[in-house]
Amino acid sequence: xxxxxxxxxxxxxxxxxxxxxxxxxxxxxxxxxxxxxxxxxxxxxxxxxxxxxxxxxxxxxxxxxxxxxxxxxxxxxxxxxxxxxxxxxxxxxxxxxxxxxxxxxxxxxxxxxxxxxxxxxxxxxxxxxxxxxxxxxxxxxxxxxxxxxxxxxxxxxxxxxxxxxxxxxxxxxxxxxxxxxxxxxxxxxxxxxxxxxxxxxxxxxxxxxxxxxxxxxxxxxxxxxxxxxxxxxxxxxxxxxxxxxxxxxxxxxxxxxxxxxxxxxxxxxxxxxxxxxxxxxxxxxxxxxxxxxxxxxxxxxxxxxxxxxxxxxxxxxxxxxxxxxxxxxxxxxxxxxxxxxxxxxxxxxxxxxxxxxxxxxxxxxxxxxxxxxxxxxxxxxxxxxxxxxxxxxxxxxxxxxxxxxxxxxxxxxxxxxxxxxxxxxxxxxxxxxxxxxxxxxxxxxxxxxxxxxxxxxxxxxxxxxxxxxxxxxxxxxxxxxx
Numbered sequence: 001x002x003x004x005x006x007x008x009x010x011x012x013x014x015x016x017x018x019x020x021x022x023x024x025x026x027x028x029x030x031x032x033x034x035x036x037x038x039x040x041x042x043x044x045x046x047x048x049x050x051x052x053x054x055x056x057x058x059x060x061x062x063x064x065x066x067x068x069x070x071x072x073x074x075x076x077x078x079x080x081x082x083x084x085x086x087x088x089x090x091x092x093x094x095x096x097x098x099x100x101x102x103x104x105x106x107x108x109x110x111x112x113x114x115x116x117x118x119x120x121x122x123x124x125x126x127x128x129x130x131x132x133x134x135x136x137x138x139x140x141x142x143x144x145x146x147x148x149x150x151x152x153x154x155x156x157x158x159x160x161x162x163x164x165x166x167x168x169x170x171x172x173x174x175x176x177x178x179x180x181x182x183x184x185x186x187x188x189x190x191x192x193x194x195x196x197x198x199x200x201x202x203x204x205x206x207x208x209x210x211x212x213x214x215x216x217x218x219x220x221x222x223x224x225x226x227x228x229x230x231x232x233x234x235x236x237x238x239x240x241x242x243x244x245x246x247x248x249x250x251x252x253x254x255x256x257x258x259x260x261x262x263x264x265x266x267x268x269x270x271x272x273x274x275x276x277x278x279x280x281x282x283x284x285x286x287x288x289x290x291x292x293x294x295x296x297x298x299x300x301x302x303x304x305x306x307x308x309x310x311x312x313x314x315x316x317x318x319x320x321x322x323x324x325x326x327x328x329x330x331x332x333x334x335x336x337x338x339x340x341x342x343x344x345x346x347x348x349x350x351x352x353x354x355x356x357x358x359x360x361x362x363x364x365x366x367x368x369x370x371x372x373x374x375x376x377x378x379x380x381x382x383x384x385x386x387x388x389x390x391x392x393x394x395x396x397x398x399x400x401x402x403x404x405x406x407x408x409x410x411x412x413x414x415x416x417x418x419x420x421x422x423x424x425x426x427x428x429x430x431x432x433x434x435x436x437x438x439x440x441x442x443x444x445x446x447x448x449x450x451x452x453x454x455x456x457x458x459x460x461x462x463x464x465x466x467x468x469x470x471x472x473x474x475x476x477x478x479x480x481x482x
Contacts, residue, residue, distance in 0.1 A: 068107065132146070136228075175289050177271070190227065202214060239313070253284055269290060294314055335402075
């Protein structure tokens with residue numbers, strides 16, 4: 001066990017454990033579950049808490065949830081291995097949780113007592129013309145490695161260690177969303193092992209309702225997806241930009257940025273993430289890609305307040321994407337999100353900057369961020385009911401996060417979460433209570449409508465068909481229709 005695991009399993013364990021409240025049938029396995037039998041079926045690739053390999057595999061990306069201990073961790077190599085694990089779980093009354101990258105914000109890619117199916121052994125990536133096929137455990141970095149020397153782009157996320165599975169199943173936003181749509185909009189097919197062990201091939205003409213649900217219905221709800229097939233897009237090049245301002249210019253910079261991304265003529269060419277941080281060198285920032293001439297981007301930047309720092313460069317599409325890759329700090333965090341359907345108004349900006357100016361750190365390591373992801377481009381091409389991802393009328397998505405040190409006392413986590421909730425309350429009042437399912441908040445009230453809106457009833461019907469007994473379940477998991 002590494003330092004973080006030891007810390008979370010020791011002094012930091014209590015708070016996270018108190019927040020975990022499984023719904024439906026009990027999450028833990030029966031005491032008489034035949035774990036030895038599963039180990040034999042998987043050729044030894046099952047690890048129990050006493051095994052040396054167990055703890056590195058168990059550690060999620062957010063160490064806040066590292067104290068949750070599965071009854072066993074399966075490490076499949078093939079789709080048949082996945083089916084074997086799922087069949088065994090059903091026969092033994094053990095709940096199943098899949099993990100691709102382990103980056104679920106609310107800790108839903110781990111389990112207490114159940115079977116964690118770790119898909120890290122299925123990371124194959126294949127390119128055939130403009131078609132990309134990836135295994136269930138593939139991460140953004142694997143896709144980058146396969147495509148980095150081409151002009152073929154999958155509109156994916158910014159974090160190299162994040163699993164493609166979690167990204168696409170929840171929709172998938174990133175720096176190419178405004179230009180090419182969501183990650184799930186490029187999905188042409190997927191295979192999934194269902195609760196009864198059957199492997200379903202899903203596309204528009206086969207298991208179409210399940211295919212619909214796999215484009216925004218979030219991971220861990222309907223089965224374990226074992227592979228994905230995507231349509232790739234040719235992009236000759238992009239212009240990258242990275243800007244920051246002094247704190248005294250925070251309000252004017254955010255107002256100008258909000259006005260710029262609201263202009264309809266730039267909605268498919270200007271990709272932008274901007275926001276605030278309570279600490280660091282670039283506390284006020286904007287960065288992204290421009291899908292067009294560099295001189296046009298420069299004229300747009302010229303309409304903003306003069307930045308403290310500015311970096312603009314023409315690049316190949318994958319070089320441009322990689323410049324903004326974000327890796328996890330390894331610190332525990334809590335997060336929330338808001339999907340806004342209107343432009344970012346001046347009063348909201350002023351309130352936000354004032355709130356960040358007065359942020360009180362619970363400990364020296366405590367910090368907060370707010371990130372605005374510009375939407376409203378190619379992501380609006382489909383109707384809200386065309387896929388399970390319902391937020392087709394979003395203007396931007398807000399990601400609110402607070403971090404602290406893994407060595408901080410539990411009071412630091414509680415204090416930071418309370419501060420985050422106050423910030424969420426301040427912003428959700430004018431911006432609405434819609435939320436992005438890939439930025440889940442375990443404390444969110446009315447999550448069914450917030451994540452899925454009018455599509456929740458359809459997701460319930462799919463759940464009733466493929467997993468009526470909820471072999472796959474978590475606190476904000478889809479509940480089968482009556």
